[in-house]
Amino acid sequence: MFVFIVITLQIISLTFRAGYIIIKKTKDPFSPYLDLCSGLLLLSELIYRSILIQFPAILNIYEILILLLSFFLIVLCFIQFSKKVNSTPYFPLISGILVIFLLVFTVVPGIYRDVSRPVPILKSLWLILHVTFSVIGEAFFFLAFITSVLLLVSKTTNKINQYDTLTSLFTIAGFFFFTTGALIFGAIWAQQAWGSYWSWDPKETWALITGLVYTLYLHLKYIRKVKTKFLAFVSIGGFIFTLFTLFGVSCFFKGFHSY
Amino acid sequence: MLRNLIHYTSSLKLTLFLILYFILFLIIVSFIPQTGIDNFNVNPVWLRFVFLFFGLHQFTHSILFILPIAAFILNLSACTIKRLVKKKKEKFSSSGRDIIHIGLLILMTGGSISFFLKHDKNLVFSEGDQHVLFNGDKIGLVSTDRLSGDGNNTENWISEFTITSGSGETHHFRLSVNNPVTYRGISLYQFDWQMKEYVYLKDSQDNIYVLEPGERIVHGDNQYQFKEISTTPYSPTYEAVFLFSREGENPVEIHLKELDDISVFAIKEIKKVKQIKINEGEDPGFAVVVVSFIVIFTGLLMITVKKILFKTGRN
Numbered sequence: 001m002f003v004f005i006v007i008t009l010q011i012i013s014l015t016f017r018a019g020y021i022i023i024k025k026t027k028d029p030f031s032p033y034l035d036l037c038s039g040l041l042l043l044s045e046l047i048y049r050s051i052l053i054q055f056p057a058i059l060n061i062y063e064i065l066i067l068l069l070s071f072f073l074i075v076l077c078f079i080q081f082s083k084k085v086n087s088t089p090y091f092p093l094i095s096g097i098l099v100i101f102l103l104v105f106t107v108v109p110g111i112y113r114d115v116s117r118p119v120p121i122l123k124s125l126w127l128i129l130h131v132t133f134s135v136i137g138e139a140f141f142f143l144a145f146i147t148s149v150l151l152l153v154s155k156t157t158n159k160i161n162q163y164d165t166l167t168s169l170f171t172i173a174g175f176f177f178f179t180t181g182a183l184i185f186g187a188i189w190a191q192q193a194w195g196s197y198w199s200w201d202p203k204e205t206w207a208l209i210t211g212l213v214y215t216l217y218l219h220l221k222y223i224r225k226v227k228t229k230f231l232a233f234v235s236i237g238g239f240i241f242t243l244f245t246l247f248g249v250s251c252f253f254k255g256f257h258s259y
Numbered sequence: 260m261l262r263n264l265i266h267y268t269s270s271l272k273l274t275l276f277l278i279l280y281f282i283l284f285l286i287i288v289s290f291i292p293q294t295g296i297d298n299f300n301v302n303p304v305w306l307r308f309v310f311l312f313f314g315l316h317q318f319t320h321s322i323l324f325i326l327p328i329a330a331f332i333l334n335l336s337a338c339t340i341k342r343l344v345k346k347k348k349e350k351f352s353s354s355g356r357d358i359i360h361i362g363l364l365i366l367m368t369g370g371s372i373s374f375f376l377k378h379d380k381n382l383v384f385s386e387g388d389q390h391v392l393f394n395g396d397k398i399g400l401v402s403t404d405r406l407s408g409d410g411n412n413t414e415n416w417i418s419e420f421t422i423t424s425g426s427g428e429t430h431h432f433r434l435s436v437n438n439p440v441t442y443r444g445i446s447l448y449q450f451d452w453q454m455k456e457y458v459y460l461k462d463s464q465d466n467i468y469v470l471e472p473g474e475r476i477v478h479g480d481n482q483y484q485f486k487e488i489s490t491t492p493y494s495p496t497y498e499a500v501f502l503f504s505r506e507g508e509n510p511v512e513i514h515l516k517e518l519d520d521i522s523v524f525a526i527k528e529i530k531k532v533k534q535i536k537i538n539e540g541e542d543p544g545f546a547v548v549v550v551s552f553i554v555i556f557t558g559l560l561m562i563t564v565k566k567i568l569f570k571t572g573r574n
Binding site: 121124168172173175179188191194195196197202205213215 | 271275278279281285288319373379406414435437446538542545548549555559560562563566567
C-alpha cells in the first residue's frame with residue numbers, strides 16, 4: 001500500500017524537478033524531502049512485512065527491489081542536500097524517472113508480492129547481512145549508472161568532470177558494499193549453510209563477474225587513467241551485469257539460490 | 260634479472276588482460292553444464308568435442324582456468340612486492356590498495372589449499388546405518404524426520420546422529436537445514452531426504468531379491484514392473500503396486516500384500532525406509548580464506564572512507 005503513495009510522491013517530485021529545470025535551470029528545494037519521505041515509506045513497508053512474518057522481509061524479488069529503491073532514494077536525498085557533492089539538476093531528474101519506472105514495475109500483475117514466511121534454508125542472520133550489504137552496493141551501482149549515462153550525453157568539460165567524479169565515488173561505495181555483502185558474507189554463509197564457501201553456483205559466479213567488471217573500472221580509473229567516456233561505458237556494462245546477477249540468473253539457471 | 264622479472268610480471272596490462280579474460284571466460288562457462296563426462300550432453304557434436312577437449316565440462320580443472328589463475332597469482336604477487344618496495348613512508352591511510360592486494364594473495368593461498376587438500380564424500384544413511392568418517396570415527400544415524408508445514412518442495416528436516424570415537428566416547432549431534440555440524444574439522448551437511456520403497460521377493464530356494472520402483476521381473480511372456488507402495492484404506496499395512504503385462508497387451512495394475520505370490524516368487528516384505536544423504540567434507544583452506552576476508556574488508560573500508568569522506572566533491 002505504501003508503494004502507491006510513494007509513486008504519487010515521486011510523480012509530484014518529478015513535476016517539481018522538471019518545472020525548476022525549465023523555468024529556473026536549477027535544482028528544486030522540495031524534491032530532496034519528497035525523496036527522503038519516499039525512501040522511509042518504502043522502508044516502513046518492509047518493516048511492516050517483517051513484523052507480519054516475524055523475520056526480516058527481504059526474501060523475494062519484490063522485497064529486494066523495495067529495499068534497493070528505499071536505499072537509493074535515501075542516498076539520493078543526502079546527495080542533493082550535500083554541499084560537498086556537486087551535481088547538476090538533471091541527475092535527480094533522471095533518477096526520479098527511473099525510480100517511478102521501477103516502482104510501477106513492482107505493482108504490475110505477475111510479480112509475486114505475497115508476504116510469506118522464509119523457507120528453513122533462509123532462516124539465518126547471514127541473510128540480513130548478505131542481502132542488505134549487496135542491495136546497498138547495487139543501489140550505488142544504480143547511481144553510478146545514471147551519472148555514467150549523463151556523462152555520455154554531456155557536452156561541456158565541466159559537466160563531464162562532475163559526472164565522472166560522482167561515478168567514481170558511487171562505484172567505490174558500491175564496490176565496498178557489494179564485495180562485502182555478495183562475496184564475503186555470501187561465502188561465509190555458504191560455508192555455514194552448505195558446508196562449502198564457494199561452489200561456483202550461477203549466482204556466485206555472476207556476482208564474481210560483476211565484481212570483476214567494477215575491479216576493471218577501478219584499475220582503469222585510478223591506475224591506468226583512461227578516458228572518462230570509455231570508463232562510463234565500463235560502468236554502464238557493470239550495471240547491466242548487476243541487473244543480470246540480481247534478476248537474470250534466477251530465470252536462466254538453476255542452483256543453490258533457486259527457492 | 261629479478262628486477263626484469265618483477266617488471267614484466269607486475270605489468271598493469273597483464274592485470275587488465277587477466278581481469279577481462281576471467282570476465283569473458285566465466286560468462287561462457289556459466290552456460291556450459293558442469294557435469295561428469297558421461298552426463299555431458301551438448302549438441303552439436305563438434306561443440307561437445309571442443310568443450311571436452313578444453314575440459315570446460317569441469318572448468319576449474321581446465322587448463323584454460325588453471326594457467327590464467329597461476330598467471331594472476333604471479334601478477335598480483337609481483338605488483339604487491341613492487342608497490343611495497345617502492346613505497347616511501349606514506350600515511351597508513353593510503354595503504355588500502357596494498358592491504359587489499361595482500362588479502363587477495365591470502366585468499367589465493369586459501370583457495371589453493373582448498374583446491375588441493377579439500378576432500379569430501381557423500382554418505383547414504385537409513386535409520387540405524389553406520390559409516391566411518393575420514394578420521395576413523397564412526398557415525399550412525401539414530402533418527403530422521405522430514406518436517407511438514409512449509410510446503411512439499413521445501414527442504415526441512417532434522418536428523419539425530421551419534422559419533423563414536425576410537426576411544427569409545429560417543430557424541431550426539433543434530434543436523435537440520437541451514438545448520439550443518441562441524442566435528443573435529445570435518446563438516447557434515449545433509450542435502451537430501453527421501454522415502455525409499457523396497458519390495459523383497461523370495462524364490463523357492465529362499466533366495467532374496469530386492470526391487471526398487473521401476474525395476475521389473477520377467478517370466479516367459481509375463482512382465483511385472485514394481486511401480487510404488489500404497490497404503491490400504493482403513494489399514495496400516497502396505498501394498499506393493501505392480502504393473503502386470505503380457506506381450507502385446509496393455510499393462511494392468513495389481514495390488515499385492517506380503518506373502519502374496521508374484522510369478523515364481525513370494526513377496527517376503529514390503530518396506531518404506533527413510534533415507535538421507537550427507538556430505539562429509541574436510542577443508543583446511545577455509546580458515547585461511549576467513550583471514551583473507553578480514554584483510555580485504557579492512558582494505559576496502561580504508562579506501563572507501565578515504566575517498567568518500569575526505570575527497571568528496573574534488574575532481
